[in-house]
Amino acid sequence: MKNFTYYVPTKIHFGENQVQHLPEEVASVGKRVLLVYGGGSIKKLGLYDKVYNLLADCTIVECNGIEPNPRIASVRKGVELCKTHNIDVVLAVGGGSVLDASKAIAAGACSDEDAWELILDAKKIKAALPIISVLTLSATGSEMDQTAVITNPETKSKKGFANDLLFPKVSICDPTYTYTVNAFQSASGVADIMSHIMETFFHHEAGCDISDQVAIDLLKTCVKYGPVLLDEPNHYEARANIMWASTWAINGFLVSGPGKNWSCHAMQHILSAYYDVTHGATLALLEPAWLSYILNDTNKDRIARFAREVFNVEEENTYKCAQKGIQKLYEFFTVTMKLPKNFAELGIPNDANFKELAEECVKSRPGGKIGGYETLEANDVFEIYKRCF
């Protein structure tokens, strides 16, 4: 078990109608609110009106139209609004994209630097406005972490950044707000959650019993309740368990001990910088392709454990067991959860320049390679992409 620092100060109000806490939580930090949201879904949900009713005493300035892969232009617009209107608190109402944009806005609002500079070097973030969120989508876990991902179309880059000042002060997680999330987005969310867990579960560190076992539990929770989201979108327990799993997949608990060994997200980010593909659905293809590519004598025990404990694979031969588990994972995503079966279905043409994408994927990383669970060079990334064709 590696040494670690665990620090997650976000307060979570979880459950139906917990939005009732919004007035007291906002009042504790100010009266001038930047309301950040995406398209019209929060209006259809009735959440937009509810927020206005609950915050009748506040001045609300709107920053809407945040994109699914939020862009730096939206962040800059939000920063400008904060400075012009002397905003006290950023209120993110939406999913991970709205939350990520809000984090960048909260940092940019307290700095003279351009927001993209802060994203490129998050140590430059010395202050941030408090962030409060009302979550409407279970996927990224951004409601309880200090990280965000912003896309810059000019430089074709999708950049993750982190700073402890960016933990939401409060997140309101009401599973009923996710009832209207459609089957594809629900399934992509589950794939995103599971990928966060798998990126951590596959490590080489001994003695991380608690993290390992909780990772398995969260994966089993996804496998149990994920399909329910498609069949019974208004199933409270299913939405609630997926929402809570989503939060714990990536809030710092699972990496406490194993450390961070991520691989697939790097391969995903470069794809979505070039193609407007859904994050989770892309990971649903990359995760099994990656596992099948890296499977070897050293890691076969761990992948077989995943197969046995998450998918109940019964197979004595460790190598075969691991292979069967990977196949089960692919089938879970593409058959059970009805996600795209290959890059073409996802929206990435088969004649895309995967060699160049693979090279670009690794070039900005330390030593020009992905140093995750198993080290990946450009050629490895290319081979993994090929398995997703």
Next chain:
Amino acid sequence: MKNFTYYVPTKIHFGENQVQHLPEEVASVGKRVLLVYGGGSIKKLGLYDKVYNLLADCTIVECNGIEPNPRIASVRKGVELCKTHNIDVVLAVGGGSVLDASKAIAAGACSDEDAWELILDAKKIKAALPIISVLTLSATGSEMDQTAVITNPETKSKKGFANDLLFPKVSICDPTYTYTVNAFQSASGVADIMSHIMETFFHHEAGCDISDQVAIDLLKTCVKYGPVLLDEPNHYEARANIMWASTWAINGFLVSGPGKNWSCHAMQHILSAYYDVTHGATLALLEPAWLSYILNDTNKDRIARFAREVFNVEEENTYKCAQKGIQKLYEFFTVTMKLPKNFAELGIPNDANFKELAEECVKSRPGGKIGGYETLEANDVFEIYKRCF
């Protein structure tokens, strides 16, 4: 799943030599330190000297001699020292007792009321000094929660209280500081941890998959590593896993969803107010006695699940399976972990007035009963005590 609020802002530095973070953490809140500790064990550990070396720039005032069941007189002494010396931060170096006393001191230092009044009505706590802890014993979980228990010998009461202002700001959890904890105290700690988990795991709320499964994992971690503490006291992974399990057993995560349904701690507190018995060792007798007493047709499935998943009991009949699991639990504590087999061995005479103790146990509680997993009246508590003779 019940609605809940999860809020645990304590920063944990976990692992060997993480005490190196002490200077920066203390510096972030001040220079005048009240060092709270118990007997001489931190001197034997070398931790006392280390703290003085690391905090050479600070003014340190000592409050030592905190008892295993910390008493209000020690708290009052600490409060007085804080006020006299204008203390900025309370540094608790020790186990749960030292931490609990430090919480009460931190609250008392910021109030004109007598500390016992704050403990009797924790809503009166409106401010508290920041608390930093260096943990030397895995048991109570006080390093990452907002609760404490203080004993008042004058009124023969042992009173728990909670306030969000009492979360330690930082806790340093170095498993190597627990190497010298003797077999009895190590075993009592494991029993305390397991009792915290069981107090929550036994509930009637549906759909709490994540909490339930993590509870099982933490129990399995205790069953796996607990015996190692007795055989190889310097086993890092064992000490580390027990320490991390201890923190998560009671920091608010497990009750998120099921809510709080505790039973055995109430029965324990009254015993240790009258007899100077070790908290965990007493719980090790009460938990199996309580489970065997309450076992019925409604709760047999859950107790059987505990038996199957924690102790690998293979028995088709649910009722018998539950019974076997309870027996395994008793044997784990008293045979494997070598804890006392009954009240007499523990230090409570068989001619103690258990009827009166049982009545006193329930009388201060809402409705004059313990409203935990299964409602317990005075007579039930008496019957459970009898099973521990």
